[in-house]
Amino acid sequence: MRDDAALVMFSGGQDSATCLAWALDRFAHVETLGFEYGQRHVVELACRDALRAGMASPHLGPDHMLAVPTLAVIGGSALTEDAAIAMREDGLPNTFVPGRNLVFFTLAAALAVRRGIRHIIGGMCETDYSGYPDCRDDTIKALQATINLGMNTRLVLHTPLMWLDKAATWRMAQALGGAPLVELIRVQSHSCYQGVRDVLHPWGHGCGECPACDLRARGWAAYAGG
Numbered sequence: 001m002r003d004d005a006a007l008v009m010f011s012g013g014q015d016s017a018t019c020l021a022w023a024l025d026r027f028a029h030v031e032t033l034g035f036e037y038g039q040r041h042v043v044e045l046a047c048r049d050a051l052r053a054g055m056a057s058p059h060l061g062p063d064h065m066l067a068v069p070t071l072a073v074i075g076g077s078a079l080t081e082d083a084a085i086a087m088r089e090d091g092l093p094n095t096f097v098p099g100r101n102l103v104f105f106t107l108a109a110a111l112a113v114r115r116g117i118r119h120i121i122g123g124m125c126e127t128d129y130s131g132y133p134d135c136r137d138d139t140i141k142a143l144q145a146t147i148n149l150g151m152n153t154r155l156v157l158h159t160p161l162m163w164l165d166k167a168a169t170w171r172m173a174q175a176l177g178g179a180p181l182v183e184l185i186r187v188q189s190h191s192c193y194q195g196v197r198d199v200l201h202p203w204g205h206g207c208g209e210c211p212a213c214d215l216r217a218r219g220w221a222a223y224a225g226g
Helices: 014-024 048-054 070-074 100-115 137-151 166-188 211-225
Strands: 002-009 029-036 060-067 117-121 156-158
Touching (some): 002 014, 014 029, 014 117, 014 166, 029 048, 048 060, 048 166, 100 117, 100 137, 137 156
């Protein structure tokens, strides 16, 4: 298993695009993995090619795509159903897709083992996030232990954005690739839960109203104003 190779869970959003740049700066071989799970903002997957092209490198290897339709079949999330975004009775936003990151990491680990890759990278963060329990550092640490026990491996799960807010994420992109990388991520990545890409704001495309757009806009304002 290659210790100089990484698999980036790459959705086409700001966070995963920054993680791809982070991985390319650190590993000799980097592959990407996307998931189609019936998300309303499936347009994010269409952004992946432009982002990969903009970060073209001898270190950038194949892209992979896995369909996980079961998450949409189970339902109950505003990300997989045409429902208004709101808070649930348990205090979590209804954009939470139960089990999503648990499934994603497990599938990514299976692919990494097949590809001989030791390092798996995700854009999870519990500093600026929507309260999703499967984005917490404790969850990722527990997943790493469980996956390695269950697969008899020594995989390493990396979350380079875990303790960064969105402004710091923009600053990381600037440190990694300067203004060209920041502009690539600003224009080509997608965060909006509504899947809106016909309006380009200073911080990127989006409806400007959903929680993802609000978080991204506030992060950009803090970054640009700093």
